[in-house]
Amino acid sequence: MEQKKTFVEDIERTLYDIRNEDRSVYKTERGLTEEIIRDISRQKKDPEWMLDFRLKSLEKYYQIPLPDWGPDISGLNMDDIVTYVRPGGKMAGNWQEVPEEIKATFDRLGIPEAERTSLSGVGAQYDSEVVYHRVQKELSDQGVIYTDFETAVHEYEDIVKEYFMKLVPPKDHKFAALHGAVWSGGSFVYVPEGVHVDIPLQSYFRLNAAGAGQFEHTLIICEKNSSLHFIEGCSAPRYNVTNLHAGCVELYVKEGARLRYSTIENWSRNMMNLNTKRALVEKDGLIEWVSGSFGSRVSCLYPSSILHGENARCEFTGVTFASRGQDLDTGATVVMLAPGTSANINTRTISKSGGAATYRSAVKVAPGARGAKCLVNCESLLLDEKSRSDTLPVMDIETDEVEIGHEAKIGRISDEAIFYLTSRGIGEEEAQAMIVRGFVEPVAKALPLEYAVEMNNLINMELVGGMG
Amino acid sequence: MTQDIFSEIPLRTWRWLGVNEALLPEELQQVPNDLSNKNTQSFPEKLPWEMPEQISVPAGETVEKIFVFRSEQVTNIRAEVARGGTLNLICIQLLPTDKAYAGKVLVTAGEKAKINYTAVEVGAVHTLTNLQIELDGNGSAADVAAVYFGDADRRLDLNYVITHKGTDTDADMQVRGVLQDASDKIFRGTLDFRQGSRGSVGREKEEVILLNEGIRNRSVPLMLAQEDAVNGQHAVSAGHMDRDKLFYLMSRGLDEKEARKLAVGALFATVLERVPDADLREEISREVEERIEHGQR
Numbered sequence: 001m002e003q004k005k006t007f008v009e010d011i012e013r014t015l016y017d018i019r020n021e022d023r024s025v026y027k028t029e030r031g032l033t034e035e036i037i038r039d040i041s042r043q044k045k046d047p048e049w050m051l052d053f054r055l056k057s058l059e060k061y062y063q064i065p066l067p068d069w070g071p072d073i074s075g076l077n078m079d080d081i082v083t084y085v086r087p088g089g090k091m092a093g094n095w096q097e098v099p100e101e102i103k104a105t106f107d108r109l110g111i112p113e114a115e116r117t118s119l120s121g122v123g124a125q126y127d128s129e130v131v132y133h134r135v136q137k138e139l140s141d142q143g144v145i146y147t148d149f150e151t152a153v154h155e156y157e158d159i160v161k162e163y164f165m166k167l168v169p170p171k172d173h174k175f176a177a178l179h180g181a182v183w184s185g186g187s188f189v190y191v192p193e194g195v196h197v198d199i200p201l202q203s204y205f206r207l208n209a210a211g212a213g214q215f216e217h218t219l220i221i222c223e224k225n226s227s228l229h230f231i232e233g234c235s236a237p238r239y240n241v242t243n244l245h246a247g248c249v250e251l252y253v254k255e256g257a258r259l260r261y262s263t264i265e266n267w268s269r270n271m272m273n274l275n276t277k278r279a280l281v282e283k284d285g286l287i288e289w290v291s292g293s294f295g296s297r298v299s300c301l302y303p304s305s306i307l308h309g310e311n312a313r314c315e316f317t318g319v320t321f322a323s324r325g326q327d328l329d330t331g332a333t334v335v336m337l338a339p340g341t342s343a344n345i346n347t348r349t350i351s352k353s354g355g356a357a358t359y360r361s362a363v364k365v366a367p368g369a370r371g372a373k374c375l376v377n378c379e380s381l382l383l384d385e386k387s388r389s390d391t392l393p394v395m396d397i398e399t400d401e402v403e404i405g406h407e408a409k410i411g412r413i414s415d416e417a418i419f420y421l422t423s424r425g426i427g428e429e430e431a432q433a434m435i436v437r438g439f440v441e442p443v444a445k446a447l448p449l450e451y452a453v454e455m456n457n458l459i460n461m462e463l464v465g466g467m468g
Numbered sequence: 469m470t471q472d473i474f475s476e477i478p479l480r481t482w483r484w485l486g487v488n489e490a491l492l493p494e495e496l497q498q499v500p501n502d503l504s505n506k507n508t509q510s511f512p513e514k515l516p517w518e519m520p521e522q523i524s525v526p527a528g529e530t531v532e533k534i535f536v537f538r539s540e541q542v543t544n545i546r547a548e549v550a551r552g553g554t555l556n557l558i559c560i561q562l563l564p565t566d567k568a569y570a571g572k573v574l575v576t577a578g579e580k581a582k583i584n585y586t587a588v589e590v591g592a593v594h595t596l597t598n599l600q601i602e603l604d605g606n607g608s609a610a611d612v613a614a615v616y617f618g619d620a621d622r623r624l625d626l627n628y629v630i631t632h633k634g635t636d637t638d639a640d641m642q643v644r645g646v647l648q649d650a651s652d653k654i655f656r657g658t659l660d661f662r663q664g665s666r667g668s669v670g671r672e673k674e675e676v677i678l679l680n681e682g683i684r685n686r687s688v689p690l691m692l693a694q695e696d697a698v699n700g701q702h703a704v705s706a707g708h709m710d711r712d713k714l715f716y717l718m719s720r721g722l723d724e725k726e727a728r729k730l731a732v733g734a735l736f737a738t739v740l741e742r743v744p745d746a747d748l749r750e751e752i753s754r755e756v757e758e759r760i761e762h763g764q765r
Contacts, residue, residue, distance in 0.1 A: 068480060068483075069479075069480035069481050069482070069483075069488070070480075333482075358479075360481060362481070362482060362485055364485075367681060367682070368681075370681075380691075380693070382693055382695070382696035382698075383696060384696055385663065385666075385694075385695055385696050385697070387696065388692075388693060388694045389693045390479055390690070390691070390692045390693065391689075391690065391691040391692075391702075392477075392479050392481055392688075392690050393688070393689060393704075394481060394482075394485045394487055394686065394687070394688050395685070395686065395687045395688075395704060395706060396485055396487075396684070396685075396686045397678065397683075397684070397685040397686070397687075397706055398682075398683070398684050398685075399678075399681050399683075400678035400679060400680050400681055400683060400707075400708045401681070401707075401708050402678070402706065402707050402708065403707040403708075404704070404705070404706040404707060405703070405704070405705050405706075406687070406689065406702075406703060406704040406705075407701075407702075407703045408689070408691055408700075408701065408702050408703075409699075409700065409701050410661075410691050410693045410698070410699075410700040410701075411693075411696075411698055411699040411700060412696040412697055412698075
């Protein structure tokens with residue numbers, strides 16, 4: 001007997017595939033050379049040490065080979081990617097100063113609305129430079145620094161110099177080296193000791209010019225006993241040329257601090273999203289990752305948590321939705337270095353219409369991390385026979401006093417669950433919808449309300465019961 | 469001299485974890501008799517022992533084969549199980565502790581055929597095994613149960629792959645192990661649901677008891693699916709011995725090593741029960757107990 005299938009419609013992308021006319025005032029030559037790096041550095045008025053850093057990173061970039069694992073990124077030709085595109089607007093201090101066209105795009109994405117209501121600051125990145133940025137007065141009064149990264153390099157040079165690419169050194173992998181050479185834009189957040197930022201800070205990234213890469217750098221430092229929720233969202237219009245996103249996120253969670261880092265990525269389907277995110281967590285600190293991956297042609301995204309201090313903790317929640325033409329390779333890594341550290345990784349992946357989703361993770365327990373505990377749970381849902389879903393976790397344990405558990409499931413929506421719900425009087429379509437909604441709920445419930453709503457809008461799943 | 473790859477995972481991952489492939493130890497890399505054959509990539513064909521042990525199970529029949537490896541450093545078994553046939557294959561590796569061992573098993577199962585595979589890996593200083601089961605036939609099934617014991621500075625590298633190709637296939641992979649001293653183990657277990665394997669079910673579970681600091685345990689449970697109408701699950705649990713259990717046993721007058729022996733014996737029991745020869749079972753248990761007794765910590 002032919003089994004019935006739940007049909008999940010593709011993500012509605014019309015809104016996100018709006019493309020504005022490219023009016024950039026400055027573009028670098030295509031390809032990557034030392035001259036281009038010097039050019040970028042000059043344009044940005046980098047201090048000398050930053051230029052040196054960029055040039056050393058470029059050398060590393062040339063030396064390091066492409067990874068021999070993961071999705072196919074052979075469609076990526078660095079010579080075709082313009083590494084730095086500066087949009088027409090200058091840095092804007094308030095919303096009115098942002099160019100109308102750019103504003104209209106943000107309006108469609110709902111950012112000012114969100115900002116006006118409850119969010120405390122917007123650092124929206126249009127192409128490679130922050131064009132609009134605002135921090136509410138009370139945050140400044142608390143001593144919280146929230147600024148674009150270029151400003152931080154000049155105004156908070158000592159702090160930036162101490163932390164910049166120390167957690168993700170350029171030698172880490174080819175795209176980290178690339179990032180070190182061409183980084184541009186991004187956010188800098190410094191939360192002083194004991195300060196609790198009650199409302200989430202958000203940053204919304206957008207890419208506009210065809211063939212432009214985005215290499216934003218995010219550096220967040222949460223001092224002792226402070227707390228912060230930072231939200232990063234990514235969306236880009238659709239283009240024909242392959243686009244590259246090789247951002248870098250470095251998070252420092254000091255003793256007793258808590259940081260929640262939420263991301264909803266919805267890059268257009270021509271994007272190569274090769275992003276590196278890493279957190280260093282000290283004693284009694286907590287890093288919480290909430291990660292939704294919906295867009296991109298290729299994604300390689302594995303937020304990494306280094307639990308360095310005793311009893312440091314990591315909570316990771318992720319949802320990945322891969323549809324036609326997408327190869328989304330996502331997951332997490334946790335390195336447990338100290339006694340009493342613990343981690344909880346919970347992920348859901350959905351594949352449909354020929355999409356490929358891979359869950360990839362690594363849990364490393366170093367010698368001496370006695371009492372470490374880690375629980376991994378990943379579930380994958382395949383919605384048709386054209387799609388694929390792979391699970392590739394690795395556990396590497398070097399001490400005995402540990403409790404490490406891993407569970408994974410792969411499959412389709414079970415007929416029994418549908419049968420049970422329909423036997424309770426729920427229609428079949430609604431039963432299927434309920435199951436899929438329940439499947440992604442762990443991420444939806446970890447997001448603030450307005451972002452949970454946005455995620456629903458992003459997915460815009462149209463669940464239609466019937467024959468597949 | 470570059471080392472040959474003996475086994476590798478179907479999907480590669482980060483190099484720093486060191487789990488992508490297993491290299492053949494140098495002492496097992498013999499020069500081929502026929503140097504013109506040097507380009508041959510696959511491991512068994514390249515070496516003099518290229519003739520595998522062939523097992524053929526006729527349709528509807530049941531065949532039981534028990535191999536006890538005490539001196540063979542390289543083994544190679546190929547089995548075909550025809551329609552409705554059953555193969556009970558038991559491989560027990562008890563090599564001396566100064567020898568390296570590499571064993572390869574490839575089984576293909578036809579329609580409604582069944583392979584019951586039991587492995588005991590307690591010997592050798594360096595063990596590599598590569599088990600490949602291909603569930604080609606509709607309704608074919610694999611039941612894999614293995615135990616391993618690592619102590620001193622032993623290295624174990626186990627690579628098990630069950631490939632679901634036919635419809636309604638069923639796989640069960642249960643692996644149990646104990647690591648002590650400075651032993652180092654990698655277990656890669658793969659359930660691969662190929663397109664067309666509709667209605668197939670696969671379960672994989674690894675349980676590892678870690679007896680002291682200084683061990684290294686790497687567990688890599690892979691699940692690959694190109695088919696939606698399948699049901700796959702895998703689980704790994706790794707950690708120290710249950711403290712309550714240990715405390716209970718010790719409160720009954722057993723010392724810690726005796727208590728460990730009992731707990732390890734219990735962990736291994738369900739797998740060892742599949743070995744029909746009582747003397748052999750006894751020999752394995754005794755070997756494990758002695759190793760625990762002589763544990764360095």
